[in-house]
Amino acid sequence: MRTILIVDDEKNIRLELSGLLADAGYATLVAESAEDGLERFDDDPADLVLLDVNLPGRNGLEALAQLRDRPAAPPVIMMSGEATVETAVRATKLGAFDYLEKPLDPDRLLVTVRNALENVALTRKSRELASQLGGPDGLVGDSPAMRKLRDAVGRAAASDARVLITGENGTGKELVARALHEGSARAKSPFGKVNCAAIPRELIESELFGHEKGSFTGAAARKIGRIEAADGGTLLLDEVGDMALEAQAKLLRVLEEREVERVGSNRTIPVDVRVIAATNKDLPAAIRDGEFREDLYYRLNVVPIHVPPLRERREDVDALVDHFRAKFQRESGRSLHTLEPGARKELAAWSWPGNVRELRNVVERLEIMTDGDVIDAADVRAILAGSRPLAGAESGPEATDDEHEEGLPLREILDRTERRLILAALGAANGTVSEAARQLGLDRANLHRKMRRLGIERADAEDADSVAEDVSD
Numbered sequence: 001m002r003t004i005l006i007v008d009d010e011k012n013i014r015l016e017l018s019g020l021l022a023d024a025g026y027a028t029l030v031a032e033s034a035e036d037g038l039e040r041f042d043d044d045p046a047d048l049v050l051l052d053v054n055l056p057g058r059n060g061l062e063a064l065a066q067l068r069d070r071p072a073a074p075p076v077i078m079m080s081g082e083a084t085v086e087t088a089v090r091a092t093k094l095g096a097f098d099y100l101e102k103p104l105d106p107d108r109l110l111v112t113v114r115n116a117l118e119n120v121a122l123t124r125k126s127r128e129l130a131s132q133l134g135g136p137d138g139l140v141g142d143s144p145a146m147r148k149l150r151d152a153v154g155r156a157a158a159s160d161a162r163v164l165i166t167g168e169n170g171t172g173k174e175l176v177a178r179a180l181h182e183g184s185a186r187a188k189s190p191f192g193k194v195n196c197a198a199i200p201r202e203l204i205e206s207e208l209f210g211h212e213k214g215s216f217t218g219a220a221a222r223k224i225g226r227i228e229a230a231d232g233g234t235l236l237l238d239e240v241g242d243m244a245l246e247a248q249a250k251l252l253r254v255l256e257e258r259e260v261e262r263v264g265s266n267r268t269i270p271v272d273v274r275v276i277a278a279t280n281k282d283l284p285a286a287i288r289d290g291e292f293r294e295d296l297y298y299r300l301n302v303v304p305i306h307v308p309p310l311r312e313r314r315e316d317v318d319a320l321v322d323h324f325r326a327k328f329q330r331e332s333g334r335s336l337h338t339l340e341p342g343a344r345k346e347l348a349a350w351s352w353p354g355n356v357r358e359l360r361n362v363v364e365r366l367e368i369m370t371d372g373d374v375i376d377a378a379d380v381r382a383i384l385a386g387s388r389p390l391a392g393a394e395s396g397p398e399a400t401d402d403e404h405e406e407g408l409p410l411r412e413i414l415d416r417t418e419r420r421l422i423l424a425a426l427g428a429a430n431g432t433v434s435e436a437a438r439q440l441g442l443d444r445a446n447l448h449r450k451m452r453r454l455g456i457e458r459a460d461a462e463d464a465d466s467v468a469e470d471v472s473d
């Protein structure tokens with residue numbers, strides 16, 4: 001039988017929780033203060049701890065930190081009557097499994113407890129898996145944040161639980177989703193992906209569930225939906241926060257009943273799909289605004305995985321830079337520039353609003369655009385100065401360049417990349433070649449040469465400062 005330690009200074013809560021948990025088949029221990037709780041735990045390590053935040057004396061967050069330092073650190077669920085975002089964030093950073101607001105909802109509490117315990121059971125397996133995730137296309141970085149992430153991914157991969165991946169654009173959510181699939185028992189079955197933001201709202205249902213011929217205007221043939229196509233495997237619902245409410249209702253039903261109904265059909269088809277959802281939206285806020293169903297949120301958020309922004313793990317920048325340089329070299333066959341320490345310093349200091357995707361683009365851009373053999377701090381500064389508008393021009397919900405370009409000869413990819421960068425810089429500089437050259441960290445003559453080679457016409461770049469270029473090469 002699993003033992004749960006309840007630490008709360010309020011007697012009523014201790015009683016209520018012990019009763020509820022005992023009814024659900026758990027053994028319980030109680031403590032009234034942090035000190036008391038830690039002592040209890042050391043005497044008789046529980047499988048899980050329910051810990052109040054506001055305790056007399058040492059508070060719950062301190063106790064949480066101490067529990068997480070124990071060799072057999074138990075999962076800890078924090079509880080608070082006056083939940084603030086800051087405390088919730090701190091608790092999560094300290095390694096709390098979850099954070100529940102009082103008054104506690106018994107059903108939610110039991111679900112959370114069950115998830116947390118399931119997680120522990122899988123910890124051992126996760127260690128092995130975590131070490132396998134560092135492969136050539138795995139998650140690069142060894143910062144504490146990254147290690148924690150890898151650990152969480154390994155643990156979740158070993159389970160069949162639903163996962164909600166949150167994080168800013170370009171942090172690596174999709175990579176995490178793929179690692180989850182690759183590390184899971186479903187690895188040999190299909191991995192499907194639906195970008196809920198890129199599909200027009202009216203089409204999401206037919207995309208997910210499929211449709212029968214003639215079920216609506218434009219439905220010329222029967223179509224198998226993405227859920228059905230991923231049967232036996234994993235389906236990533238990317239940008240899930242952008243789904244229409246009606247589609248959310250249908251999705252909820254799929255998750256509950258494990259079956260789909262094609263649009264225009266009333267036949268149900270059983271499906272076995274592990275759903276992983278990802279979003280850069282604040283779903284709790286979307287719930288408050290009535291744009292996201294709370295019940296769906298809890299169904300999707302069984303195991304939450306947050307991918308931290310790059311600026312919160314700058315220690316990883318160096319390793320990522322090396323990773324993308326090596327990748328660039330492998331794929332292009334070009335020899336790399338020498339990257340000066342000063343250049344690395346500039347890169348490590350950048351705020352990376354576009355996160356890892358931006359870093360990859362910057363690294364490629366540096367290799368492609370830098371003249372000579374050495375990349376120095378000034379080269380980096382020049383590229384970074386143009387990084388924001390360029391990153392903006394390339395991102396947007398479907399900024400997966402890698403996918404569009406897959407299978408093209410590398411020379412072609414490089415030319416396209418170069419062309420795209422130059423056109424974006426020209427656009428940002430209102431067509432002024434000398435300004436675009438400055439943004440790109442190139443001299444004007446060199447930019448002109450590249451433009452000629454890539455067939456970028458003067459008309460694309462209204463050249464205000466053109467007179468002498470052609471003689472300047």
Ligand SMILES: Nc1ncnc2c1ncn2[C@@H]1O[C@H](COP(=O)(O)OP(=O)(O)OP(=O)(O)O)[C@@H](O)[C@H]1O
Binds near residue numbers: 167
């Ligand atoms: N830790 C990492 N190690 C190696 N590559 C990474 C890492 N994180 C992200 N990447 C790479 O960065 C790029 C962006 O990652 P990904 O597409 O997974 O981000 P995302 O969070 O899904 O972004 P968006 O919110 O814009 O969809 C990809 O090329 C991915 O392979």
Ligand SMILES: [Mg+2]
Binds near residue numbers: 173238
């Ligand atoms: Mg993504």
